[in-house]
Amino acid sequence: MLAPRQMSRLLIAGTKEQMGAVIAELYRHRLFHIEDFVGQEEYAGFKLGMPLAGATEASNDLITIRAATNAFGVQTDGAPHGRPVSGSELRRQLQTELPELDAQADELVTRRTRLETRAKDLESRSAELEPFAALPIDLDLYRGYESIAVLAGHLPTDVAITAQHEKAFFGDKKGGFIAVFTPIADREAVERQLLDAGFSAVRIPDETGPAADAIARYRAEQASSEKEVEGINRQLGNLKEIHASFLLAADELLTTDVERAEAPLRFAVTDLAFVAEGWAPTSEVPEITAALERVTQGRIHVEELAIDYDHDAVPVEYNNPSFSHPTELLMDVYSRPNYREVDPTLLVSIVFPVFFGIILGDVGYGLILLALSFLLRKYLAGEAGKLLLDNLRNASISSTIFGLIYSEIFGFALPWKPLVFSRHLNIGGEAHGHGPDAASMLIIAIWIGILHITLGRLISVVNHSRMDHGRHRIQAVIAQLGWLAFMWGLLIVIWSMFPIPFMPNLGAVGGPIVLGLNLAGVLGAVMILLGVVAVGQENALELVELPTVVSHVLSYARLVAVGLSSVAIAMVVNYIALGMFINPALENLTPVGIVLILVGIVVLLLGHTLNTALGILGGGLHSIRLHYVEFFTKFYKGGGKKYNPFGMKRLYTTEE
Amino acid sequence: MVDPVSASTVLTPEMITASQAGLKAVGAGLAVGLTGVGTGLAEMCIGTAAVGATAENRDMFGLALIFTVIPETIVIFGLVVALLLLF
Numbered sequence: 254m255l256a257p258r259q260m261s262r263l264l265i266a267g268t269k270e271q272m273g274a275v276i277a278e279l280y281r282h283r284l285f286h287i288e289d290f291v292g293q294e295e296y297a298g299f300k301l302g303m304p305l306a307g308a309t310e311a312s313n314d315l316i317t318i319r320a321a322t323n324a325f326g327v328q329t330d331g332a333p334h335g336r337p338v339s340g341s342e343l344r345r346q347l348q349t350e351l352p353e354l355d356a357q358a359d360e361l362v363t364r365r366t367r368l369e370t371r372a373k374d375l376e377s378r379s380a381e382l383e384p385f386a387a388l389p390i391d392l393d394l395y396r397g398y399e400s401i402a403v404l405a406g407h408l409p410t411d412v413a414i415t416a417q418h419e420k421a422f423f424g425d426k427k428g429g430f431i432a433v434f435t436p437i438a439d440r441e442a443v444e445r446q447l448l449d450a451g452f453s454a455v456r457i458p459d460e461t462g463p464a465a466d467a468i469a470r471y472r473a474e475q476a477s478s479e480k481e482v483e484g485i486n487r488q489l490g491n492l493k494e495i496h497a498s499f500l501l502a503a504d505e506l507l508t509t510d511v512e513r514a515e516a517p518l519r520f521a522v523t524d525l526a527f528v529a530e531g532w533a534p535t536s537e538v539p540e541i542t543a544a545l546e547r548v549t550q551g552r553i554h555v556e557e558l559a560i561d562y563d564h565d566a567v568p569v570e571y572n573n574p575s576f577s578h579p580t581e582l583l584m585d586v587y588s589r590p591n592y593r594e595v596d597p598t599l600l601v602s603i604v605f606p607v608f609f610g611i612i613l614g615d616v617g618y619g620l621i622l623l624a625l626s627f628l629l630r631k632y633l634a635g636e637a638g639k640l641l642l643d644n645l646r647n648a649s650i651s652s653t654i655f656g657l658i659y660s661e662i663f664g665f666a667l668p669w670k671p672l673v674f675s676r677h678l679n680i681g682g683e684a685h686g687h688g689p690d691a692a693s694m695l696i697i698a699i700w701i702g703i704l705h706i707t708l709g710r711l712i713s714v715v716n717h718s719r720m721d722h723g724r725h726r727i728q729a730v731i732a733q734l735g736w737l738a739f740m741w742g743l744l745i746v747i748w749s750m751f752p753i754p755f756m757p758n759l760g761a762v763g764g765p766i767v768l769g770l771n772l773a774g775v776l777g778a779v780m781i782l783l784g785v786v787a788v789g790q791e792n793a794l795e796l797v798e799l800p801t802v803v804s805h806v807l808s809y810a811r812l813v814a815v816g817l818s819s820v821a822i823a824m825v826v827n828y829i830a831l832g833m834f835i836n837p838a839l840e841n842l843t844p845v846g847i848v849l850i851l852v853g854i855v856v857l858l859l860g861h862t863l864n865t866a867l868g869i870l871g872g873g874l875h876s877i878r879l880h881y882v883e884f885f886t887k888f889y890k891g892g893g894k895k896y897n898p899f900g901m902k903r904l905y906t907t908e909e
Numbered sequence: 910m911v912d913p914v915s916a917s918t919v920l921t922p923e924m925i926t927a928s929q930a931g932l933k934a935v936g937a938g939l940a941v942g943l944t945g946v947g948t949g950l951a952e953m954c955i956g957t958a959a960v961g962a963t964a965e966n967r968d969m970f971g972l973a974l975i976f977t978v979i980p981e982t983i984v985i986f987g988l989v990v991a992l993l994l995l996f
Contacts, residue, residue: 691992695993807986810989811981813992815985
């Protein structure tokens with residue numbers, strides 16, 4: 254909790270004969286994050302390992318399998334199709350079935366490509382002939398003259414040609430088509446006149462007989478090609494039905510083969526021995542060690558190395574209660590935590606839904622979003638989609654709870670008074686009581702900001718004292734405390750000067766001492782001064798950032814402001830739909846009134862759909878922004894490397 | 910010349926209250942509207958650059974989002990001022 258899973262740096266050394274068994278065992282456990290060998294200094298005399306026997310064959314087979322998978326259009330959605338098959342059985346099947354399957358897929362795809370090319374060719378030919386069909390001239394009459402030139406092409410409107418000629422023109426709204434027969438001597442003059450009128454020539458097709466007949470012939474041929482393509486697609490579809498699970502399982506099996514066979518490429522080897530370095534969760538080290546000793550009959554050396562945090566990039570695996578798992582997605586969008594800093598995932602997983610609820614506190618919208626978070630599961634496949642919807646689920650539950658507290662459902666009031674603060678606006682004279690407690694809520698939002706930012710700075714103190722060294726550590730910790738002193742000093746000065754509801758009133762603490770400041774005011778001013786000095790001693794440039802203390806705290810006012818605007822939209826929609834269309838029409842029901850009621854219902858549905866979408870954006874984006882910009886900038890470094898253990902989660906196959 | 914008696918009858922206290930409320934509403938509208946324009950202008954450049962950066966490198970998304978929403982605070986301040994004016 255609040256820290257990533259503890260990792261140990263392991264060194265595994267053994268003789269080359271053991272390498273295969275060790276790799277297989279590590280792969281099976283899926284715990285060892287391999288640190289690639291890149292020719293480090295301490296490994297003088299070692300070189301990169303060579304792939305195990307069978308790597309090339311497995312890679313080739315894998316390429317074949319993937320080609321067939323593509324040809325059949327098999328989707329790898331990460332969901333197992335029925336029972337996993339055993340690896341050894343699948344291997345036998347691969348020997349017999351793969352060549353045949355490959356040939357089948359190859360033949361079908363080649364034939365399909367040929368037919369598709371043919372259909373395209375035929376289509377372009379009939380398109381070429383199309384304009385000639387409008388002219389009453391057989392296609393063989395356009396060719397074969399010695400003294401006559403033939404010009405054919407598109408022309409917007411018919412044109413009078415002065416030179417000696419015969420012509421045929423067909424025109425409609427979309428433009429015209431002209432064929433001109435002229436003695437070769439006059440060709441240039443005719444061409445110039447045509448070009449002036451906007452003529453664009455086309456090639457005369459190499460065909461005989463009426464153009465319409467040729468077009469019909471080509472069209473028929475094209476249709477039969479397309480039908481054949483359809484047939485092939487159906488065949489491929491059938492093959493997909495039959496072979497999909499085999500292909501997916503074979504893909505998985507061969508991928509594991511290739512990954513295992515190529516693992517030595519990441520190891521350091523000599524002629525007789527190999528050394529692998531990497532990471533494993535500390536709690537699992539005894540299990541890995543025992544397993545490796547078992548498969549090698551004790552002829553293996555596993556050693557835990559000291560971690561040098563300045564040079565080693567320790568892989569980071571989240572270590573959170575299951576409740577916080579969805580939030581890890583939001584963390585990874587920003588950056589995975591560094592191994593040694595406080596992992597704020599747990600805090601975010603609690604505070605994010607609360608912020609969402611404060612902004613979008615409405616029972617109606619909350620329940621709609623809750624339903625959406627379950628209904629969308631079908632369409633958003635994959636791990637990330639699932640986590641995103643889990644986040645939406647948590648947020649919408651919080652939204653519903655806050656809706657009960659605010660007494661709001663689609664902008665209407667629930668049968669009880671708001672438990673804490675009222676967000677009911679006076680729109681259309683519907684509201685009761687004294688209107689929204691905007692000012693009080695804004696002050697509470699500011700309080701949330703003050704506390705959230707203080708928490709961020711305190712975490713930063715912990716981080717700096719953990720991760721920095723020597724003089725810089727002390728400087729950094731003092732600077733962080735300086736930021737806190739500056740913020741709270743400013744608050745105390747304000748409290749000593751202005752009485753603010755829900756905040757301490759320090760105006761009565763002693764009389765004025767200097768510059769109209771009372772005792773509390775002077776204390777606050779001293780804190781501000783100390784804060785400035787503390788921040789400046791670490792880095793004078795940071796002083797430029799001091800005003801952000803004010804803007805970041807005030808930024809939390811959005812929790813109320815965005816929420817109130819969402820309530821306002823809901824109430825305006827209700828007022829337009831009910832107050833202006835439906836209610837007046839219901840009082841005196843006429844045919845026009847029924848139309849008005851329908852319009853009102855449409856406005857109601859559209860308005861609330863829009864507001865739900867805005868609610869997700871407003872609630873989600875603003876809540877996460879408060880974390881990313883206002884909270885994380887105080888302490889969070891990130892940049893941790895993802896823990897990516899050697900091995901694969903098997904979905905379609907079982908161990909051999 | 911304005912007759913002081915008739916001027917006072919023209920400008921009743923109710924009218925003064927009403928015009929004050931009206932000006933408040935205008936002020937609230939200006940606060941939201943102008944800050945909205947400001948935010949829009951600021952986010953325009955950041956947003957285009959952010960989309961470009963994300964298109965080149967998917968990992969930039971988180972950072973790009975942060976940069977894009979920084980000017981959002983301006984319009985939130987406008988919204989807060991408007992709410993304080995109205996209620």
